[in-house]
Every structure is written in structure tokens, then in C-alpha cells.
Amino acid sequence: xxxxxxxxxxxxxxxxxxxxxxxxxxxxxxxxxxxxxxxxxxxxxxxxxxxxxxxxxxxxxxxxxxxxxxxxxxxxxxxxxxxxxxxxxxxxxxxxxxxxxxxxxxxxxxxxxxxxxxxxxxxxxxxxxxxxxxxxxxxxxxxxxxxxxxxxxxxxxxxxxxxxxxxxxxxxxxxxxxxxxxxxxxxxxxxxxxxxxxxxxxxxxxxxxxxxxxxxxxxxxxxxxxxxxxxxxxxxxxxxxxxxxxxxxxxxxxxx
Amino acid sequence: xxxxxxxxxxxxxxxxxxxxxxxxxxxxxxxxxxxxxxxxxxxxxxxxxxxxxxxxxxxxxxxxxxxxxxxxxxxxxxxxxxxxxxxxxxxxxxxxxxxxxxxxxxxxxxxxxxxxxxxxxxxxxxxxxxxxxxxxxxxxxxxxxxxxxxxxxxxxxxxxxxxxxxxxxxxxxxxxxxxxxxxxxxxxxxxxxxxxxxxxxxxxxxxxxxxxxxxxxxxxxxxxxxxxxxxxxxxxxxxxxxxxxxxxxxxxxxxxxxxxxxxxxxxxxxxxxxxxxxxxxxxxxxxxxxxxxxxxxxxxxxxxxxxxxxxxxxxxxxxxxxxxxxxxxxx
Numbered sequence: 001x002x003x004x005x006x007x008x009x010x011x012x013x014x015x016x017x018x019x020x021x022x023x024x025x026x027x028x029x030x031x032x033x034x035x036x037x038x039x040x041x042x043x044x045x046x047x048x049x050x051x052x053x054x055x056x057x058x059x060x061x062x063x064x065x066x067x068x069x070x071x072x073x074x075x076x077x078x079x080x081x082x083x084x085x086x087x088x089x090x091x092x093x094x095x096x097x098x099x100x101x102x103x104x105x106x107x108x109x110x111x112x113x114x115x116x117x118x119x120x121x122x123x124x125x126x127x128x129x130x131x132x133x134x135x136x137x138x139x140x141x142x143x144x145x146x147x148x149x150x151x152x153x154x155x156x157x158x159x160x161x162x163x164x165x166x167x168x169x170x171x172x173x174x175x176x177x178x179x180x181x182x183x184x185x186x187x188x189x190x191x192x193x194x195x196x197x198x199x200x201x202x203x204x205x206x207x208x209x210x211x212x213x214x215x216x217x218x219x220x221x222x223x224x225x226x227x228x229x230x231x232x233x234x235x236x237x238x239x240x241x242x243x244x245x246x247x248x249x250x251x252x253x254x255x256x
Numbered sequence: 257x258x259x260x261x262x263x264x265x266x267x268x269x270x271x272x273x274x275x276x277x278x279x280x281x282x283x284x285x286x287x288x289x290x291x292x293x294x295x296x297x298x299x300x301x302x303x304x305x306x307x308x309x310x311x312x313x314x315x316x317x318x319x320x321x322x323x324x325x326x327x328x329x330x331x332x333x334x335x336x337x338x339x340x341x342x343x344x345x346x347x348x349x350x351x352x353x354x355x356x357x358x359x360x361x362x363x364x365x366x367x368x369x370x371x372x373x374x375x376x377x378x379x380x381x382x383x384x385x386x387x388x389x390x391x392x393x394x395x396x397x398x399x400x401x402x403x404x405x406x407x408x409x410x411x412x413x414x415x416x417x418x419x420x421x422x423x424x425x426x427x428x429x430x431x432x433x434x435x436x437x438x439x440x441x442x443x444x445x446x447x448x449x450x451x452x453x454x455x456x457x458x459x460x461x462x463x464x465x466x467x468x469x470x471x472x473x474x475x476x477x478x479x480x481x482x483x484x485x486x487x488x489x490x491x492x493x494x495x496x497x498x499x500x501x502x503x504x505x506x507x508x509x510x511x512x513x514x515x516x517x518x519x520x521x522x523x524x525x526x527x528x529x530x531x532x533x534x535x536x537x538x539x540x541x542x543x544x545x546x547x548x549x550x551x552x553x554x555x556x557x558x559x560x561x562x563x564x565x566x567x568x569x570x571x572x573x574x575x576x577x578x579x580x581x582x583x584x585x586x587x
Contacts, residue, residue: 179499231564
């Protein structure tokens, strides 16, 4: 099977985020990491390739820094990478991001496309499903298991409140992958060495611009959310804080 | 002709998903501010009776999109039915709850219609004659006001709990339901779903727990779970966790709280090293009191905490266990 994995670089989980001058985005002088569900999507693609053979291609869109995500994926076992490189990709809405990806892979014939179920920055949870509609492929979201069948696949979807469901569909298809579908591997030293010789194709914004239209939605402003509750902060040494908390649990919350 | 808001409600096997009523509340509020007409729509098979149920709410009309092929949810079936209906009706705004089902099909629908959805919103505001929709960004650390910049119809999904479902106003329910028969062509539906099932019988019912001690990434290592267990034991509560902890296998999945786990409402929820990503918050914001211990003073969990400790949980929890034991012994 030939599998494309769409991956995104997002701010590190505990990176201190600050607004930039525009008030519409964050300052980018922070640390980044791979979007967590995307790491699971890559792992699943590598496992499917190990079972059924084929090729795993990874793609990302973003500035030069985002190449790190592709390097790590190549080191873990992906065969080649495509980097849609440019600051312009950061501000695209999900429709345009999907269109850029579609344009970048137009000469490839994939059996499956994986994305993480959503990103930790925008959290749209849309790009994969939009891509499936642009390609006119079936899709399923929040996937926890994938089996290859004659003429297609059978996947396990996560539903709400602990329910699951199996769904069958023909290939090619797009799947959005849930965190925890598998156990992530680490890159080996040999893998890191081999990655240096694997193909990494760069495409500029100009290469896909003709496929992209104006954004259909636009952030007007970004801000720290207003607190809905007033938090009483307890301060002091650990023992003092522990005593104060017990007071609260006894007198305010009344569980002691 | 007046502009229309269409609320698309979610049902399964003839029962409404409760968040559908939250969508009605949101839609009624926006209708009141804009003067636009509010209509609702339900998709499925043999859904006349629940269409009548929603007709009791204050709105102008309820459409039941009926087809035997819509008895079981598939994205292709729902997209076919809704695309056809919405293309004809041309509502200004289409509102839905941000459920797992809606997020499975709505990007397909909006793309097929050449429009977009502002997803997972927690509110809205009106500025001039434009509505902005507020959504959380960066796992809840920021909020963004987002505007539509393309042609309509404009789609919005609202996060569970963003509006109060019990505040949906009743109205005069006189003959508001119109059934629309949908003919879905052979081969249109490409995916074949099986019956939903539960993984294993849940041995732990966190929904009934009065005291919950929950751990997140801040617990760092599996062996540290023991510290949290000691606190839960001292308090006579249950241990729970955010998703990454269960994904790592440090606690069983049945102890997960959040959108993909259990939804809880204890007397107190003590969050240890939990940053407070949206997916976790939706599972525990019904707690009567929230205590958060986290080293990051800007962690979103403090947005909803009643009592907060900014500090290292490994410093705070052990003396807390001792103090709780003392308090219990003295009581």
C-alpha cells in the first residue's frame, strides 16, 4: 500500500505562548514539536507498510522549521518527504491547506491518506475530511484500528462515551487517526543516518498558489480567554498549601 | 424574504443527542439578535415523532429529511441529503453541535457546497452587522474571534456545554413539521458501518464518584501514579486520568475523563498536572468544585478551577496526603 501521512509542526505543549504585534497570531520564537495525533498516524502507516509492503510518504506545510517533522519521520522509517515550504502556509484556512496538499500530490497515486484527527494549534479537525471530498474518496474519522481486506479496508472508529464502530470502505480512502491507536517507536541511530539520504522534495507557495483561493474564514483577533470562574490561588510552602487545601476541602467543598 | 438560520439536530435511533438542545438555545439567541427566522432540521429514517418533539421549541419550522438509507449514519448519506436540502433552502447560517458524528461529515458537506465551517465554537458576538464566532486555540490557551470571509451559507459548530440546553425556549407547536423525502442514488454511500459496540464492560463508573483525583502529563512517569492513588485513597475517592495517561497504558482506558472517556460531575475534582485541554474539560466541567495543581500558572485548567496551586505536584501532594489523613483521623 502506498500511504501519504499529513503531518504538522505545532508549538511544544508547555511552550510559553505570547501574542504577536498583529494581535491575530502568536510570536513564533518558541519551540515546536510534531502534532501528537500525526505521530500516531505516521506510526500506523509504518506498521501497515511492514505488514503489506508499499511506501510511506510524509508531507508537511509550513516554514523552514517544519522540516524537522519530516526529518524525524524519515528517521523513523518513512521513505520520502514533501515540504510545502513557506510562511504563507501558516495562515491558510483548512480548505486551502487541503487544496495545497492536493496540488502537491497530484502526480502520486496513493491508496491511503492519513492525518491526525486534529491539530493542537488550530484544532479545526477538518483538513483530512476536506481532502477526501476534494479527491472524491471515502473517509472515516477518529480511527483506532485498520485492517486490510479484499478490495478495501475495515476500520474501527471511536464514537462518543466509550462506543466504537467498525466501518468498511473501498480504497483509496482518507482516515484521520486518533492518538493511542498504537505505541510510538523511537528513531534508531541507523534510521537517523539513513534519513539523510532519503529524498525530501521542496515545493514553494508559488508552486501550489494556483490551486488556492481566498481564505473562507479569518481570525479577527486572538486573545487570552476571559476567566469564567475566579480561582482562589493558595500560596506558601508545600505544607502550608496542603493545610490550606484541607481547610477548603472541609469548609468550602465539604468532602472531609 | 427574511434570512434563515438552520439548526441541524443530531438524533440516533429516534433519540436526540442532548447537545442538540444546546444548538437550539444558541440558534434562538442569534435569531433574537439578528431578526432572522429560525428553522430546524433532523436527518434519519422514521423520525416524525422526534421532529414533533423539537417542534415544541420556539422556532418557525422543522424539516424531517427522511430516507430508509439514512436509518444508519454514514457521511455520504448525510452529506447527500443535507447538500440537496441546504442548496435549495439557502439559509444564511447553519448551526450544529460539535459532536463526533458532525465532525465526521461537516467538512465534507461544506466543501461540497463550496463554503466553510467555523468548528468547535464556544460563543459568538455581534459586531456591527457581522457575527464573529469564538473558538479556542492552542488547546484552550487562547481564544480567537473568527469571521466568515467567503460566500454563504455559513456553517458553525458549537462545543458541548457552550450553551445551556435547558434554556431552549418553548413555542407554539402548531403544524410546524414538514417531511422531505430524500432519494439517495444507488452507490452514493461508499462506507458500510456496523453496529456500535462497547469495548469491554466498564468496571469503573466514574460518573457516580463524589471525589475524583485525576492525573495528567505532569505526573511524568508511570510509577508516580502511586502518589495520586495515595491521595485518592486518603480522600476515599476514585483515580482518573486525561487521555495521554491512558494512551500510555499507565491507567486503564475506563479511567479516562474527557470527550472520548467518561463525563463526570463529582463534588470535587482534583486535577494533578492536567493542563486542561478542551477535550478533557468537556468531561469534567460539571464538577461542583475543581482544584488544580499545576506548575504552569497559565495552564487553561486554572480558567475553571475554584482553588489553584501553582507549583510542583510532587512537592504539594505528599504533605496533602498527610494532612488529609490527619483531618480524617481527627474527624
